[in-house]
Amino acid sequence: MTATEDRRSARADTLVDPAPEQARARVAEGIEAGAMITVFGRCTVEYDGRASSTLGPGDRHVMLKPDGSILVHTDEGQQPVNWQPPGCTQEAELDDGALRIRSRRSTPEERLDVRFERVTQVSAFVVDDGSELAISGTEEDLRERILDDPELLEVGFTPLATERQTTAGAIDIYGEDRSSRTVAVELKRKRVGPDAVGQLGRYVDALQRDLHDDAEIRGLLVAPSVTDRARELLERNGLEFVSLTPEPSE
Amino acid sequence: MTATEDRRSARADTLVDPAPEQARARVAEGIEAGAMITVFGRCTVEYDGRASSTLGPGDRHVMLKPDGSILVHTDEGQQPVNWQPPGCTQEAELDDGALRIRSRRSTPEERLDVRFERVTQVSAFVVDDGSELAISGTEEDLRERILDDPELLEVGFTPLATERQTTAGAIDIYGEDRSSRTVAVELKRKRVGPDAVGQLGRYVDALQRDLHDDAEIRGLLVAPSVTDRARELLERNGLEFVSLTPEPSE
DNA sequence: ATCTTGATGTCGAAA
DNA sequence: TTTCGACGTCAAGAT
Numbered sequence: 001m002t003a004t005e006d007r008r009s010a011r012a013d014t015l016v017d018p019a020p021e022q023a024r025a026r027v028a029e030g031i032e033a034g035a036m037i038t039v040f041g042r043c044t045v046e047y048d049g050r051a052s053s054t055l056g057p058g059d060r061h062v063m064l065k066p067d068g069s070i071l072v073h074t075d076e077g078q079q080p081v082n083w084q085p086p087g088c089t090q091e092a093e094l095d096d097g098a099l100r101i102r103s104r105r106s107t108p109e110e111r112l113d114v115r116f117e118r119v120t121q122v123s124a125f126v127v128d129d130g131s132e133l134a135i136s137g138t139e140e141d142l143r144e145r146i147l148d149d150p151e152l153l154e155v156g157f158t159p160l161a162t163e164r165q166t167t168a169g170a171i172d173i174y175g176e177d178r179s180s181r182t183v184a185v186e187l188k189r190k191r192v193g194p195d196a197v198g199q200l201g202r203y204v205d206a207l208q209r210d211l212h213d214d215a216e217i218r219g220l221l222v223a224p225s226v227t228d229r230a231r232e233l234l235e236r237n238g239l240e241f242v243s244l245t246p247e248p249s250e
Numbered sequence: 251m252t253a254t255e256d257r258r259s260a261r262a263d264t265l266v267d268p269a270p271e272q273a274r275a276r277v278a279e280g281i282e283a284g285a286m287i288t289v290f291g292r293c294t295v296e297y298d299g300r301a302s303s304t305l306g307p308g309d310r311h312v313m314l315k316p317d318g319s320i321l322v323h324t325d326e327g328q329q330p331v332n333w334q335p336p337g338c339t340q341e342a343e344l345d346d347g348a349l350r351i352r353s354r355r356s357t358p359e360e361r362l363d364v365r366f367e368r369v370t371q372v373s374a375f376v377v378d379d380g381s382e383l384a385i386s387g388t389e390e391d392l393r394e395r396i397l398d399d400p401e402l403l404e405v406g407f408t409p410l411a412t413e414r415q416t417t418a419g420a421i422d423i424y425g426e427d428r429s430s431r432t433v434a435v436e437l438k439r440k441r442v443g444p445d446a447v448g449q450l451g452r453y454v455d456a457l458q459r460d461l462h463d464d465a466e467i468r469g470l471l472v473a474p475s476v477t478d479r480a481r482e483l484l485e486r487n488g489l490e491f492v493s494l495t496p497e498p499s500e
Numbered sequence: 501a502t503c504t505t506g507a508t509g510t511c512g513a514a515a
Numbered sequence: 516t517t518t519c520g521a522c523g524t525c526a527a528g529a530t
Contacts, residue, residue: 012266012290012371036311036325038288040262040375050440050523051388056381061286061313067326075286075377076317078335079510082383085328085525107501110523121262121373125290127325131306133332138301139506168444168479169504170529189507190300193519194418198448199505227518246301300508329525335510357516360508389521419519420514439521443504449520477503 014123023099023119027064027092030124034066039101041119045072045082049110055081062101062114064090066127070103072114084112139189142222142246143172146187150175153222153242157183168206169199181218182207188223189246196221197233204239264373273349273369277314277342280374284316289351291369295322295332299360305331312351312364314340316377320353322364334362389422389439391496392472396423396437403472403492407433418456419449431468432457438473439496446471447483454489 015026023039030037039062045055060081061073070090072082088105099116143162150157156178164174173185184207186200204219211217219239226234226241234241265276273289280287289312295305310331311323320340322332338355349366393412400407406428414424423435434457436450454469461467469489476484476491484491 014264014266014371016262016264036323038311040373042378044381047523051385053383053385053523055383058379058381059375059377060379061288061375063311063323065323065325065327069326069328071323071328073286073313073315073321074379075315076319076336077315077511078319078321078333079524083328083523085523086326108523120375121264123290123371123373125309125311125370127309128292129308129310129324131294131308133303133305135301135303135508137508194452195445195448195520198445198452202444202448229518297508303508327526329509333508335508358508385523387523440523445505479503 012123012125014121016121018119018122020094020097020099020116020119023116023122024092024094026122026124027099027101031064031090031092033124033126035124036066036127037064037125038062038121038123039064039099039114039116039119040121041099041116043114043116045115046113047082047111050108053082057117059120064101068103068105070101070112072112082112082114084110088112137189137246139172139187139246142187142189142244145246145248146173146185146222146244152244153185153220154178166203166206166210168202171203171207177218181216182211182213183218183220185220185222188221190223191225191227192221192223192230193227194230194233196223197226197230197237197239200239201233201237262373262375264371266371268369268372270344270347270349270366270369273366273372274342274344276372276374277349277351281314281340281342283374283376285374286316286377287314287375288312288371288373289314289349289364289366289369290371291349291366293364293366295365296363297332297361299362300358303332307367309370314351318353318355320351320362322362332362332364334360338362387439387496389437389496392437392439392494393422395496395498396435396472396494400425402494403435403470404428416453416456416460418452421453421457427468431466432461432463433468433470435470435472438471440473441475441477442471442473442480443477444480444483446473447476447480447487447489450489451483451487 047053063071067086068088069086070084071080084103088103091102101114103112159175161174163170171184172187224245297303313321317336318338319336320334321330334353338353351364353362409425411424413420421434422437474495
């Protein structure tokens with residue numbers, strides 16, 4: 001690849017302190033070209049849809065992505081203060097001499113308007129991203145770890161199915177213990193509270209009903225740890241707990 | 251305010267296609283100065299902490315905020331592909347001639363490394379954001395609506411307390427019906443699934459135990475609507491449902 | 501399309 | 516600090 005091609009693949013077209021019409025044109029071009037666009041400046045924001053919100057004047061960073069999403073970030077917080085999900089239609093226009101960026105979607109009907117009192121910078125980036133994220137340490141990893149070595153749960157445990165359906169939803173691992181008693185296993189990748197115990201209880205109850213069988217069904221919660229209240233609920237409901245992390249500890 | 255002061259309040263210091271050392275210096279200055287920093291370029295990302303991930307080479311947008319959070323965005327998705335929450339310590343350094351941005355925190359121990367093969371643009375923004383976000387359409391709105399007019403739930407309903415504590419957590423609204431039977435009300439601002447029914451059931455059970463009383467306690471779920479499975483669970487557990495939205499419909 | 505559940509969920513409040 | 520529930524949760528998979 002030549003240096004020229006190399007630069008073209010990720011060029012930045014940037015305007016500093018542009019006039020409103022300049023800024024509007026650059027944003028509109030970027031939307032048209034499928035670029036990733038950033039606008040920094042003093043603005044107000046209005047949102048209306050699943051909820052409603054207004055945000056008075058302040059300096060914010062606005063990002064428009066080619067997939068139709070838009071993010072408004074202030075100087076604090078990991079989360080955007082306002083946003084729209086992918087699939088929205090974006091427009092840049094002049095509103096009484098000021099840059100306004102609008103995003104809309106339907107189902108549900110939602111609208112986001114960002115009006116700039118002043119634009120400090122506008123950039124448009126052409127993006128070339130081939131790679132996908134590879135992640136580990138998930139609930140799926142925990143499941144694989146157990147299926148590779150079922151006796152991590154207890155001696156004689158035998159998995160029979162994963163994602164086994166019940167009328168209350170799917171059981172993560174369905175199996176038998178050494179005495180051929182049915183075991184429903186609920187997996188959580190990290191420390192769990194009472195909600196997970198409730199989930200496991202519903203599965204055990206549903207199995208009990210579905211199987212039309214008087215035999216005891218065991219419910220086993222597998223996670224790195226549980227909260228105190230979750231442990232109380234486990235005992236009260238006759239459910240069990242095994243401590244296990246998604247990946248072997250060092 | 252003069253034009254000069256006006257510009258100082260939101261100046262952008264931007265470098266286009268900087269050499270790695272130039273980029274490192276600008277990022278380091280920005281961190282020191284408490285600026286909001288953006289870096290666009292071709293990079294790889296590694297994360298290790300609550301989970302682990304790796305991301306191969308591609309063009310991405312990286313934002314560092316003065317509160318210690320960092321976000322890595324690709325050209326698609328509302329969510330960052332990698333991130334760190336507020337409160338992390340950030341560094342910019344040269345790694346074998348390339349810009350590397352690192353973010354760390356403890357409790358839990360987490361680390362994010364972004365290594366740039368090429369930097370297309372670096373910007374540092376000094377932010378002045380005065381305004382706070384005002385939202386409506388929340389669960390709090392729903393509570394106020396009911397307390398203003400309790401008979402929206404049913405004729406003769408009387409609220410006695412909000413956030414009443416039980417051993418299973420706090421009940422949104424605790425009250426009595428026209429026959430002086432105790433009523434536990436659980437509020438949800440939007441359509442609910444089985445999890446909310448489980449929550450309400452736990453509260454009613456806890457109340458039954460806490461009150462040492464044989465009188466029937468009613469459990470009332472208030473939301474715009476419920477899923478089919480949630481309705482089944484309601485009936486099975488002898489719980490009730492009233493349809494109500496956080497704001498009066500038009 | 502709706503429904504269900506996981507997530508490096510994040511965020512805020514209370515104990 | 517831990518625990519708990521809300522969130523315009525988001526995102527992915529199943530129906």
